[in-house]
Amino acid sequence: MNVTEIGAIQGASSAQASTLAPVRNASESFGSMLMGGVMNVDHAVQSANAAVAGFALGNELPPHQVMLALEDARLQLQFALQVRSRLVEGYQELMRMQL
Template identity: 55%
Template sequence: MSANPVESISMLQGAPLPEAAAMSPFAQQSSFADWLVAGATRVDQTARLADDAVARFALDGAVPPHQVMIALEEARMSLQLALQVRSRIVEGYQELMRMQL
């Protein structure tokens, strides 16, 4: 029993579409400022986790070296992303300031 491709598409026309806002991890955020604060909080949290992993490794070796390196790399990448976002925001602001009204 083969399905007719046209019938398959017409069957989907009545199906509800998933809402993009519901799938977004920032669906609960109300503003860009809230999004920035949440991002900065995540960057800080990854840095604190990396610091904690280094301290635990140095004190008693409870954390394997590879997990320490992974935590440090996650913190580094998170900070790099935050710096790139900051640079883009500053560039956008400067571009807006150059516009003549």
């Protein structure tokens, strides 16, 4: 692979990333964004539980799909916990401010 091929690949990936970026509605509130994120995490956890149950019951589910579902749910849950801890830290910082 030469330098021009690498540049073409990087250019294509950056163009794809910009077209795939989600567009947020300006009227969407912060609370609704948080609730949407929590619902996405809940859906990922439920999907992982269903995959594990299906695998345990002997369904034709490959083990790698079960592991991917579990890892996706774990990562989404960790991200949600990080967001929660940052929000709590921000709230505590606001409460410590002197008026």
